[in-house]
Amino acid sequence: MRAVLVTGFAALAFALPAAGAESGPSAEWLVQARCVHLKEGAWTANTGNGYFGGFQFAAQTWKRVGGKRDDSFAYPGDKAHPFTASVQEQTYRAWLLWKHDGRTWRSWGAVGASCSS
Secondary structure (H helix, E strand, O other), rough: OHHHHHHHHHHHHHHHHHHHHOOOOHHHHHHHHHHHHHHHHOOEEOOOOOOEEOEEEEEEHHHHHHOOOOHHHOOOOOOOOOOOOOOOHHHHHHHHHHOOOOOOOOOHHHHHHHOOO
């Protein structure tokens, strides 16, 4: 799992600058994102709590930051329907939400606060 996380964050760091004029997340942001992920859940999480994936996105929030509909949204808590967005996609959407939130982790509440200090 650690290798997937490191690979996903590393790939994101290289892919984001190519995706647009704004440079991608800083090394500090990636450290904070890793912290948030480790406190949130598995990348495929669909536990029935209304949040999905490694950053525990609400379905509405996921869609608001440009994520596509995932089958898991229709089957909360059903292990047969895991969240399927890639590590890179989830990390990218978390970065977009972080930017939308004024470059803060406020959407992640206490977890975000604990990882951004």
